Amino acid sequence: MSLAEVEADVVVVGAGAAGLMAALTASDAGARVVVVEKTDKLGGTAAVSGGVVWIPNNHRMARLGISDSREAALAYVRKLADGRSEDGLLGAFIDTAPAMFRFLEARTPVRLQPLGVYPDYHSEFAGGRTGGRSLDPGLFDANRLKEWKDSLRRGPLHGTAALTVAEAAEWGVFTRPRELPIDVLTERARQGLVGYGAALVGGLLEALIERGVELLRGVAGRELLVDARRVVGLRAEREGRSLLLRARRGVILASGGFEWNKSMASRFLAGPLTHPLSPPANEGDGLTMAMALGADLGNMSEAWWCPALAIPGESYEGQPLSRADFSARCLPHSILVNREGRRFANEAQNYNDLVKTFFTFDPVSYERPNLPAWLIVDQSFRDRYALGSLxxxxxxxxxxxTAASLEELARRIQISPEGLADTVKQFNPPAREGEDPTFHRGGSAYERFHGDRAHRPSPNLGPIERPPFYALQVFAGALGTKGGVRVDENARVLRVDGTPIDGLYAAGNVMASVMGAGYPGAGSTLGAAMTFGFIAARHAVGARAHPGGDT
Incomplete structure (x- = not known):
C-alpha cells in the first residue's frame, strides 16, 4: 500500500504502555493492528517512568504471604478517588487488572515481580496494603529488539541506569548514593541492559515486533474519521504528508496527557503546572481530536502531581529538564517552606498529595502563599544524601x-528571615527526638519507606542546625495529567449525553483517570493505563471485556 492510506482492524494512537498493551491484546486476538507514534521514539511517558505497575489482588501477592481482596481494593481506591470516579469503572479496573497481568506474563517476556515492602501511598487507610501491589519490571536486554533497539525511548535521568526498582530501594540510591556498585551498573549498561520504564516498554515492544505489528513513528494524529456517527479511522501527518488510516474495528486513543500544552494546562488544571516531568510531545493531541466529536470530559483539574527540581542547563528533547523529587524532602535535616519561611505540609507525604498544598489560595491577598516553595537543608544533609544532581x-x-546563617539564606532567596529562623527553632527540638507535632511527618509506612531507614530515632526527621545552610526551589511538577475523555466500562469514549462514540476507545492519560483525585500506590498510572488498553482492545475485537481468572 502507498503511504497515503493504510487499512487495519485496529489503529492505536500512541506507543506508551497503554497503546502497546492495546496493540498486543488486539493482535493476539488475530486483528491487524497499526500503531502510530508522534515522536521518533517508542515508549511514551511509560518509558521515562519508574516502570512500576500497580495491580491489586494480583496472583503473585500470595507467594509473599500478603492477602488481598476485591472488596479491600475497591474500598481503598474508592476513598482516594474522592468522588471523581464511578464504581463501575473502579470495579472494571480491579476485576480486570489481575487478568491483564496474567495475559502479560503469558504473551510477553515481561516478568513483573511484586515489591513486598513497597507500601501503598495511604496504606493506613481501610483496604490499603504495605506491599505486594506494586510490581517491578526488572531488567530487559535491549539487544533483543535488534534493529528497533535505538527506537526505545530512554529516560533523561535513569534511562541508562540498569538496575531494578527493588535494587534501588535496597542499595539506597538516595540515602547511600556513594555506595552504589558502579562497576556492576556500568557493565550492565555496556551489555545493553535497561531497567525501570524502559524495561517494561522493551518487553512489550519485543512481543509486538515478533507478531509483526506495524509501528509507525513520526506520525501525528490530526483528525478522527467518522462515517454514520461511527469512528472509522484517523487522518494523520508524517513529514508534512497526509496519511489516512482506516480502522475496521476501532481507533484506540493512547496518546498521553496535555501537560505540555500550556493553553490547556492553564484552562483546566487546579494550579499552575510549571515543570512537566514527561516527554514534551504530550500536548493533548488525542484529547483535542475526541473533543471535536463531542466527547465528554472528566477530572480535568487533576494531574499525577510531583514536586520538581530544575538544574540550570539540563534539557530533554529541546525543553528544559525537570527532575522529580521522590526522596530529598523525605529525609532528615530537611524542611519545605513557603515565602513566609513557614512549613505548610508534611514534606514526606506522597508526591501527588503534597503538590496540591502548593496551590492553597488566600482570598484576602489573592495569592497562593505556598508558591514559591523552598527545600531547606543543612550540612548534615549534604554530607549524607543526594540533592538533585549533587x-x-x-x-x-x-x-x-547557600549561607552561613538561616537569616542570610532567607534573604538570598527572598523569603522571610524571621519566619525561617522561627520555623527552624520550633522544628528542631521535636525533630531531634524523631517527632513532628505540627504535621506528623514520618507517621505512615510510605513516609518511613522513603526516608533513611538507618537514621535514628526517625528515618524522616533530623534537626537543621549545622551550617552552612542550603536552599533549592521546589516547583509544581506533574508526571502527566489525569483529565481526559470519559469512558465506560468497556473503555468506549462517551459523548456528553452519556452514549458511547461507536468505534472510539481511550486508555492511559488521554482518558479521565479511573483513580479520580487519588494516587493509590507506585505504578497506579501504568496499572490503570495498561488495564484499560487491554479492556479497549478486547472490546474492539469482540472478546470478553472483563475476563476473570486466567486468560
Missing part, C-alpha cells in the same frame, strides 16, 4: 543557594 561531598554549584 552527591554528598561534592562542591556547591552556583545554582544552589
Amino acid at each position: 552527591l554528598p561531598g561534592s562542591a556547591t554549584p552556583p545554582w544552589l543557594a
Whole structure:
C-alpha cells in the first residue's frame, strides 16, 4: 500500500504502555493492528517512568504471604478517588487488572515481580496494603529488539541506569548514593541492559515486533474519521504528508496527557503546572481530536502531581529538564517552606498529595502563599544524601543557594528571615527526638519507606542546625495529567449525553483517570493505563471485556 492510506482492524494512537498493551491484546486476538507514534521514539511517558505497575489482588501477592481482596481494593481506591470516579469503572479496573497481568506474563517476556515492602501511598487507610501491589519490571536486554533497539525511548535521568526498582530501594540510591556498585551498573549498561520504564516498554515492544505489528513513528494524529456517527479511522501527518488510516474495528486513543500544552494546562488544571516531568510531545493531541466529536470530559483539574527540581542547563528533547523529587524532602535535616519561611505540609507525604498544598489560595491577598516553595537543608544533609544532581561531598554549584546563617539564606532567596529562623527553632527540638507535632511527618509506612531507614530515632526527621545552610526551589511538577475523555466500562469514549462514540476507545492519560483525585500506590498510572488498553482492545475485537481468572 502507498503511504497515503493504510487499512487495519485496529489503529492505536500512541506507543506508551497503554497503546502497546492495546496493540498486543488486539493482535493476539488475530486483528491487524497499526500503531502510530508522534515522536521518533517508542515508549511514551511509560518509558521515562519508574516502570512500576500497580495491580491489586494480583496472583503473585500470595507467594509473599500478603492477602488481598476485591472488596479491600475497591474500598481503598474508592476513598482516594474522592468522588471523581464511578464504581463501575473502579470495579472494571480491579476485576480486570489481575487478568491483564496474567495475559502479560503469558504473551510477553515481561516478568513483573511484586515489591513486598513497597507500601501503598495511604496504606493506613481501610483496604490499603504495605506491599505486594506494586510490581517491578526488572531488567530487559535491549539487544533483543535488534534493529528497533535505538527506537526505545530512554529516560533523561535513569534511562541508562540498569538496575531494578527493588535494587534501588535496597542499595539506597538516595540515602547511600556513594555506595552504589558502579562497576556492576556500568557493565550492565555496556551489555545493553535497561531497567525501570524502559524495561517494561522493551518487553512489550519485543512481543509486538515478533507478531509483526506495524509501528509507525513520526506520525501525528490530526483528525478522527467518522462515517454514520461511527469512528472509522484517523487522518494523520508524517513529514508534512497526509496519511489516512482506516480502522475496521476501532481507533484506540493512547496518546498521553496535555501537560505540555500550556493553553490547556492553564484552562483546566487546579494550579499552575510549571515543570512537566514527561516527554514534551504530550500536548493533548488525542484529547483535542475526541473533543471535536463531542466527547465528554472528566477530572480535568487533576494531574499525577510531583514536586520538581530544575538544574540550570539540563534539557530533554529541546525543553528544559525537570527532575522529580521522590526522596530529598523525605529525609532528615530537611524542611519545605513557603515565602513566609513557614512549613505548610508534611514534606514526606506522597508526591501527588503534597503538590496540591502548593496551590492553597488566600482570598484576602489573592495569592497562593505556598508558591514559591523552598527545600531547606543543612550540612548534615549534604554530607549524607543526594540533592538533585549533587552527591554528598561534592562542591556547591552556583545554582544552589547557600549561607552561613538561616537569616542570610532567607534573604538570598527572598523569603522571610524571621519566619525561617522561627520555623527552624520550633522544628528542631521535636525533630531531634524523631517527632513532628505540627504535621506528623514520618507517621505512615510510605513516609518511613522513603526516608533513611538507618537514621535514628526517625528515618524522616533530623534537626537543621549545622551550617552552612542550603536552599533549592521546589516547583509544581506533574508526571502527566489525569483529565481526559470519559469512558465506560468497556473503555468506549462517551459523548456528553452519556452514549458511547461507536468505534472510539481511550486508555492511559488521554482518558479521565479511573483513580479520580487519588494516587493509590507506585505504578497506579501504568496499572490503570495498561488495564484499560487491554479492556479497549478486547472490546474492539469482540472478546470478553472483563475476563476473570486466567486468560
